[in-house]
Amino acid sequence: MSGFDGLENQINGPDLAADLPQDPRDPRSSSPITLKFVDVCYQVKLHGDSSKIKKFLGLEHKPSDETRTTERTILSGVTGMVSPGEFMAVLGPSGSGKSTLLNAVAGRLRGPGLTGKILANDAKPTKQTLKRTGFVAQDDLLYPHLTVRETLVFVALLRLPRSLTRDDKIRATESVILELGLEKCENTVVGNAFIRGISGGERKRVSIAHELLINPSLLVLDEPTSGLDATAALRLVQTLAGMAHGKGKTVVTSIHQPSSRVFQMFDTVLLLSEGKCLYFGKGSDAMAYFDSVGFSPAFPMNPADFLLDLANGVCQIDGGTEREKPNVKQTLAVAYDTLLAPNVRTYMDATPSPRENVRFVKTQKNVRGIISGFATWFNQLCILLRRLIKERRHESFDALRVFQVVAASLLAGLMWWHSDYREVHDRLGLLFFISIFWGVLPSFNAVFTFPQERAIFTRERASGMYTLSSYFMAHVIGSLSMELVLPAAFLTLTYWMVGLRPGLVPFLLTLSVLLLYVLASQGLGLALGAAIMDAKKASTIVTVTMLAFVLTGGFYVNKVPSGMVWMKYVSTTFYCYRLMIAIQYGNGEEILGMYGCELKGTQGAARTDGCQFMEEEVVGDIGLWTSVTVLFFMFVGYRMLAYLALRRIKL
Structure with missing residues (x-):
């Protein structure tokens, strides 16, 4: 048997178009997709410098050991197809190219290294086709503090078209929750490694629900059963098979080691080994095909296990003992090219287009509006803001963070309890402590924002x-x-505990300066996090940066070396500290008078070294409005830099 005989009968099944769809998400209201991929190849360039490595290790190297760029082949001429109503599984050992193939057919892989044809309904995929393609990555990228229902409602509000009302989108969410059996955990937070939430199987179903909300014609899943036990994996695969067979979707999934019960649900199987195709055809014909080319198990076993053994180059000989047999993969690759590949191409050429599959084609009003069109920019902003507040409120007002701030406030209040107005040095130490604390804390917290959300942000964008x-x-x-x-x-x-300048106006001015300073420091953290996109590296850089800002802030060192004076004028701490001093002591005339000094430029002013130091410390050389303007531009400028850094991220 060729392993491909009878595959054309797969598309013949029960008529699913008996009734007009009532739910706008009903799969019959969207156009079906027949996916074909022909001679798909993918190569990546690997850069190596063996001479530098050997030199670093103290080893001799030949003159020929120079920097080289080599190419690694991930996929090599993979061909196949899957039609509406079919469930296709891509099998193969780790590193065989399964994930790369799925990323390619889902439109998530581009670049000069990708060659071959990927066709949707015998045409190059368009933006509209990609909008009808759902892709479920191997990793579950979800917000941990949101409940299952909140997660899916926000996705529905963002992804479903404006032609649907909010109530329609919520009903669509409820429909998907019931469809995937998530009703028992819909009010439970998703959780993560540190927050207890739903189970692994439920997390995977939520990830699938993400894509089902848009009613995809083509659903691509990368290792959906990874990390699940046999029973949970079986239930999940049953759900996927039901989507294909009962609702006419085109479903493609990779799977590492399915059980025998799971294997029986696959309509079509594609077996990969080192990027090459060893088998493509009906799952039920796989064992007969390999037997026809001289490979059969020594005892009854799970077909999936047998196929994976062959893909790894292992076969059973000498009474069933598993041994490496030379050229197993090469023999199977040659057999595929000789026996199966011509039949695959013949079948693909003869397969009718979806327009001829009338059982899945129904005229529905406003189909175009359902498939295309997203929320307006302002609606997106409102929805994202609500989601952000729901997710981040747990982090922003975490008990430990609140304790940290309250403890620091009480400690400062007790240390400087009702300090004397004339104790200038102590007061300046308090003001600088406030500047340090609210410069380091916001910048350090903000630096993790975009690196932590990068995976989710990239997928959603x-x-x-x-x-x-x-x-x-x-x-x-x-x-x-x-x-x-x-x-x-x-x-x-703190303000009233330490007895700073009394009055509502000085307090409000101090508060305004502090909040502007916090926003500027936070912007610095956002910019560094977005530019580096590595939480560990970014936190190190922001720590060093804030250390430089603190040292040049004006309290520790007044006469900064000429080669480093520029650091003072880019320091957020410097401007905040100067503004706080100005609010407490005005232009400094009164406090200088306590030390028998007068402002610079006053006739007959005493110009001792002490007076000069107090003038530099209290008055400074930067105007008040200049300081406010610089902090405001830092608030805006750092965020603009963060936005530009995010724009360069490749989706």
Whole structure:
């Protein structure tokens, strides 16, 4: 048997178009997709410098050991197809190219290294086709503090078209929850490694629900059963098979080691080994095909296990003993090219287009509006802002963070309890402590924002859920509403405990300066995090940067060396400290008078070294409005840099 005989009968099944769809998400209201991939190859360039490595290790190297660029072949001429109503599984050992192939057919892999043809309904995939393609990555990228229902409602509000009302989108969410059996955990937080939430199988179903909400015609899943036990994997595969057979979707999934019960549900199987195709055909014909080319198990076993053994170059000889047999993979690759490949191409050429598969084609009003069109920019902003607040409120007002701020506030209040106005040095130490604390804390917390969200952000942007500007603006507004509460509480508690300049106006001015400073420091963290996109490296850089800002802030060193004086004028701490001094002591005339000094330029002023030091410390050489303007431009400029850094991220 060729292993491909009878595959054409797969598309013949029960008529699913008996009734007109009532749910706008009903798969019969969207056009079906027949996926074909012909001679797909993918190569990546590997850069190596063997001479430098050997020199570093102290080993001799030949003159020929120079920097070389080599190419590694990930996929080599893979061909196949899957039609509406079919469930195709891509099998193969780790490193065989399964994930690369799925990324390619889902439109997530581009570049000069990808060659061959990937066709949707015998044409190159368009943007509209990609919008009808759902892709479920191997890793479950979900917000941990949101419940299952909240997660899916936000996805529905962002991804479903404007032609549907909010109630329609919520009903679509409820329909998907019931379809995937998530009703028992819909009000449970998703969780992660540190937060207890739903189970692994439920997390995978939520990831699939993400894509089902858009009613995809083509659903591509990368290792959906990874990390699941046999029973959970079986239930998940049963759900996927039901989507293909009962709802006419085109379903493609990679799977590492399926059980025999799971294997029986696959309509079509594609076996890969080192990027080459060893088998493509009906799953039920696989064992007969390999027997026909001289490979059969010594005893009854799971067909999937047998296929994976062959893909690894292992076969059973000498009474069933597993041994490496030379050229197993090469023999199977040659057999495929000789026996199966011609039949695959013949079958693909003869397969009718979806327009001829009338059982899946139904005229539905506003189909185009359902498939295309997303929420407006302002709606995206409002939805993303609500989601951000729901997710980040747990982090922003975490018990440990609140304790940290309250403890620092009480400690400062007790250390400087009702300090004397004339104790200038102590007061300046307090003001500088406030500047240090609210410069380091916001910048260090903000630096993790974009690196932690990069994976989710990249996936959602690739799916077209929202624009970059709406996502970024939601973060800017969200920081204004959440990140300013704790500094305001800190200052309110500390200000009156230490007895700073009395009166509502000085307090409000000090609070305004502090909040502007917090926003500027936070912007620095956002910019560094977005530019580096590595949480560990970014946190190190922001720590060094804030250390430089603190040293040049004006308290520790007044006469900064000429070669480093520029650091003082880019320091957020410097401007905040100067403004706080100005609010407490005005132009410095009164406090200088306590030391028998007068302002510079006053006739007959005493110009001792002590007077010069106090003038530099209290008055400074930067105007007040200049300091405010610089902090404001830092607040805006750092965020602009962060936005530009996010734009360069490849989806």
